[in-house]
Amino acid sequence: MDEPVIKYYRRLLKEGFKNAGSLESPSIFLDTAEEEVSICSVIGNYIHIFLNVKNDIIETIKYLCICDPTSNVAVEILCDLVKDKTLEAAATTTEESFLEELEGKSEELQKKAAGLMELFCKGLARYQSIVPQNNLSNNDIKEKEARQASVLGLI
Amino acid sequence: MSATVPMISKAMLDSIREDFPALKKKRNGLPPIYLDNACTTLVPKQVIDAINEYYTTYPACGEGRSRYWFAEDVTCRIEGDSGKGIKGSRQIIREFINARSEKEIIFTSNTTHAINIVALGFRFKPGDVVLLTDKEHNSNLVPWLRLQGKGLIKLDHVDSTQDDIFDLENLKYKLANRKVRLVSMAYSSNLTGYTIPAKDIIKIAHDYGIKVLLDGAQTVPHKTVDVQDLDVDFLAFSIHKMCGPKGVGILYGKREFLGQKLHESDETPDVIEPTILGGGTVTETTYDSYSLLNPPERFEAGIQDYPGQIAAGSAIEYLQRIGMNRINSQENQLNHFLTEQLLNRYGETGWFKILGPHDSSQRGGILTFEIKRPNALGIAEELSKKSNVMIRDGAFCVHSFLNKKFGQGWMRPGLPQEHRMLYRVSLYFYNTMDECQIFLETLNEIFEERSYV
Numbered sequence: 288m289d290e291p292v293i294k295y296y297r298r299l300l301k302e303g304f305k306n307a308g309s310l311e312s313p314s315i316f317l318d319t320a321e322e323e324v325s326i327c328s329v330i331g332n333y334i335h336i337f338l339n340v341k342n343d344i345i346e347t348i349k350y351l352c353i354c355d356p357t358s359n360v361a362v363e364i365l366c367d368l369v370k371d372k373t374l375e376a377a378a379t380t381t382e383e384s385f386l387e388e389l390e391g392k393s394e395e396l397q398k399k400a401a402g403l404m405e406l407f408c409k410g411l412a413r414y415q416s417i418v419p420q421n422n423l424s425n426n427d428i429k430e431k432e433a434r435q436a437s438v439l440g441l442i
Numbered sequence: 443m444s445a446t447v448p449m450i451s452k453a454m455l456d457s458i459r460e461d462f463p464a465l466k467k468k469r470n471g472l473p474p475i476y477l478d479n480a481c482t483t484l485v486p487k488q489v490i491d492a493i494n495e496y497y498t499t500y501p502a503c504g505e506g507r508s509r510y511w512f513a514e515d516v517t518c519r520i521e522g523d524s525g526k527g528i529k530g531s532r533q534i535i536r537e538f539i540n541a542r543s544e545k546e547i548i549f550t551s552n553t554t555h556a557i558n559i560v561a562l563g564f565r566f567k568p569g570d571v572v573l574l575t576d577k578e579h580n581s582n583l584v585p586w587l588r589l590q591g592k593g594l595i596k597l598d599h600v601d602s603t604q605d606d607i608f609d610l611e612n613l614k615y616k617l618a619n620r621k622v623r624l625v626s627m628a629y630s631s632n633l634t635g636y637t638i639p640a641k642d643i644i645k646i647a648h649d650y651g652i653k654v655l656l657d658g659a660q661t662v663p664h665k666t667v668d669v670q671d672l673d674v675d676f677l678a679f680s681i682h683k684m685c686g687p688k689g690v691g692i693l694y695g696k697r698e699f700l701g702q703k704l705h706e707s708d709e710t711p712d713v714i715e716p717t718i719l720g721g722g723t724v725t726e727t728t729y730d731s732y733s734l735l736n737p738p739e740r741f742e743a744g745i746q747d748y749p750g751q752i753a754a755g756s757a758i759e760y761l762q763r764i765g766m767n768r769i770n771s772q773e774n775q776l777n778h779f780l781t782e783q784l785l786n787r788y789g790e791t792g793w794f795k796i797l798g799p800h801d802s803s804q805r806g807g808i809l810t811f812e813i814k815r816p817n818a819l820g821i822a823e824e825l826s827k828k829s830n831v832m833i834r835d836g837a838f839c840v841h842s843f844l845n846k847k848f849g850q851g852w853m854r855p856g857l858p859q860e861h862r863m864l865y866r867v868s869l870y871f872y873n874t875m876d877e878c879q880i881f882l883e884t885l886n887e888i889f890e891e892r893s894y895v
């Protein structure tokens with residue numbers, strides 16, 4: 288792990304993973320496995336992101352993950368960066384803004400940031416193409432998860 | 443450790459390591475530290491030379507299909523030629539496991555294939571039960587699950603005791619109360635390294651007239667296995683887990699269960715049927731019929747992996763030169779050291795647990811540990827990045843047991859604080875104390891970075 292990531296991660300451990308959790312019926316549900324986005328290079332390493340959007344503004348964002356610390360730092364930063372922003376503004380978040388938030392350089396984190404933004408933009412594009420959409424029910428999400436478990440090929 | 447068990451001396455170890463080209467590689471100026479031997483092992487130059495020799499010198503088919511120069515060279519390296527003083531690899535393997543006859547040695551592509559030959563060829567009757575352990579590799583579970591799904595058999599398993607060792611009483615209970623037709627068990631678990639008391643199990647099963655298949659994938663490479671002494675009916679193992687080429691495995695079967703008639707329908711119900719037929723399995727055909735060759739050929743359909751089969755003999759001779767006792771003893775010594783160190787450092791933390799018996803002498807060369815800490819993933823990747831240490835993480839194809847132990851979905855996204863991950867170190871005779879030390883130091887560095895310690 289790179290030094291700035293270690294520092295950030297220790298803070299998370301101390302202060303808690305404040306964006307961790309899930310949402311009941313999210314407006315947008317993002318899934319690294321389903322979108323085949325390589326945020327975490329390790330097999331079996333993956334993230335779910337839940338967003339509630341109101342009047343085009345990201346009101347709440349939460350995540351669940353099974354991933355390494357660097358990926359976790361990246362997704363925590365993503366949540367902080369896009370919360371309360373309009374979808375359009377959130378989509379323009381850059382890798383540099385992740386590094387600013389990190390207060391340091393990390394190639395590894397930058398790669399994960401790029402992956403997360405790819406995931407985010409894919410989900411956003413889908414959401415915008417089908418708005419107004421019904422919020423996803425918990426059953427929809429469970430079904431997706433079950434499908435992914437088989438795709439993951441955890442060995 | 444007993445003084446009578448020969449150890450691998452420093453000089454011998456240095457010379458052994460010279461045989462493995464992969465150990466001479468460097469990345470970032472550091473050598474590889476390969477600790478994933480339960481998956482597959484490194485290959486010494488003697489085995490690579492045997493493969494090269496095949497392709498460069500006699501790259502033809504074997505099994506006596508053709509009667510010309512190259513084919514004779516292939517055949518005599520697999521089947522032997524006493525006139526020329528060449529021991530074939532089938533004979534080398536027979537002697538290695540002390541089978542009665544070479545006819546009992548079937549070449550397969552791996553353990554999975556070998557188990558499937560028995561699963562698909564065994565003549566089950568409706569209601570027959572196949573009995574497993576509670577920690578089977580998917581290769582000794584899925585073939586049976588499929589048969590169960592088709593209504594051909596029922597599956598049951600023997601749960602381990604509280605101390606994670608084999609429960610002979612539970613076995614006896616199941617054999618006495620269920621219609622068990624076949625016991626099919628991992629001789630040594632790839633999850634914990636624990637070796638079941640196979641001889642006792644076989645004796646008890648035979649008292650009930652029940653046959654036993656042992657999945658020896660994690661045993662045969664590590665200790666002497668004598669099929670006659672065990673009296674086992676079938677034994678499956680993989681040559682790639684014992685310094686041999688990938689894509690070659692062995693099914694040993696007692697001669698009387700492999701068949702001898704020209705037609706499957708004339709065999710007794712005890713005999714397994716060959717399930718993949720074609721070239722190389724028959725003496726002749728008409729437009730309406732075929733006549734089977736004897737075993738092992740009837741189970742070896744189509745052109746075979748001749749270089750692999752020849753190199754399998756070289757791999758086994760290589761192990762024999764080192765000595766199975768020495769191999770076993772080296773692994774035990776390293777595992778003892780690692781277990782002691784890890785338990786001293788993290789044994790009291792509550793988040794570090796070794797799977798299987800704590801006593802390392804019961805786990806051969808395998809040490810699997812659970813880490814229940816936030817973001818417990820990615821440690822194998824970090825070990826590799828930092829020090830070229832290669833260990834395995836995940837579920838090791840034993841999902842069934844781990845899903846029961848941790849609850850289904852334990853590897854799905856959750857809160858970071860709830861993460862857990864399993865890591866497996868698996869040793870072989872070429873591993874050293876220094877390598878173990880580097881693994882321990884790097885692991886501790888990762889734990890420190892993550893504030894686990």
Ligand SMILES: Cc1ncc(COP(=O)(O)O)c(C=O)c1O
Pocket residue numbers: 480481552553554555579581582628630631632657659660680691
């Ligand atoms: C206990 C056990 N059985 C079966 C197998 C499958 O072996 P193969 O992949 O060579 O078929 C393995 C592989 O790791 C194993 O450990």
